[in-house]
Amino acid sequence: MVHVLYIEDESEIGSWVKKDLTDRGYEVTWLKSGEDADKYVSNVDIVILDVMLPGLDGFSIGKRIKKEKQDLPVLMLSARTAVEDKLEGLGFADDYLTKPFHPDELTARMEVLLRRFQKNDDVLEIGHLQVHTKDMKIMDQRDGREILLTGKQYNLFNYFIRHLNQILTKEQLYEGVWGETYIEGDKTLMVHIRYLRAKIEENPAKPTIIETIRGIGYRVKI
Template sequence: MNLTILHIEDDQEIGSWVREFLTEKGYQVIWIHSGYSAMEYMDRIDLVILDIMLPGLDGYTVGKRLKGKYPQTPIMMLTARTSMEDKLQGLSFADDYMIKPYHPDELEARIQVLLRRSGAVSTDSLQLSHLRIDKQANRILNTQSNQEIVLTGKQYHIFMYLLDHPNQILTKKQIYEAVWEDTYLKGDKTLMVHIRHLREKIELDSSSPQIIETIRGIGYRMRH
């Protein structure tokens, strides 16, 4: 089941962009333009992203009401207000306070921290693009289709080795010897074939991979 985020933001451009970005990352996003109807969604919400400057009820009022009734649901303030007074007021009820502009990867990283802290996401589970990986259960779920991705033993070991070294360029020799526990012979195509089949299963478009990147002449890198 997809994790659901309630985004309360009246700015059309920001709201549209955040919804598109987080949807691509595998979350279900409910976007509303004011806080008046927020309470009716809360029974199915895992996290709230909240602006301060909203029409009618401001973000502080909305956030305090939501936190009062749903204390376990994390709230992230996402706002252009930078003063310490605003930040302290926000953090009196919110779990995090992030200032615009921001890097999207930082936004997702902070969301993951809040979801783990609240128990919505297991510490053995993580989100990578459209994939949800449960290390304890050895399961990989495509959150867009809600289907489990079944890998062979070698494919799974390659995937997990890359996952354990996020954003690091790994040589073919490093990967091969870690997975096969044997000496890598230069020119051996075994790893390349396994990577190709792995991409066919995990990438949205295996001809344009976004998860496992080829570093020409060296090896591979998993983007995280």
């Protein structure tokens, strides 16, 4: 699970961002100032940092974090839209997002940074699976066996991999994989997911890789 260090002093914004990220499958540590940030940087995968903070501002904290751990991605948040502020932030940070922002955009930018900084970004470990993303080879780490998929199963699983940690609706999945509009009641997607689970899950009756999000759709998370 990806661990996010989120530093934001505004309670209302902080609450909904933390809830949204948690709902998407991230582990979130939320601080209202950067005073104790150095206690967490060695145990997190990404930092989301607001500029306007009590005490040391986000720019100072971000520079300190980067000095301590250069390979830790830092995403700055700010209501400031001036070019000078963006340039100052991007002078050390890896991305800069202005408020207000849509949670989907925040997540998308995070995922780009996580992929960029991933030490071996062509291999993912999801449960007992090892997924080689460049050639989509799927290995069962328990016995070293390669799991072979049909063309459509491959396309479906690849779509999940490209949208890790995101809850995907049936409509999104069907349109993304089949390229057609989903018709309510169509069982095609459900059947393909059942067959895909039979190949990749330890116990297809109790799936842990392709999660069912009741009333919404499905998710694959790491």
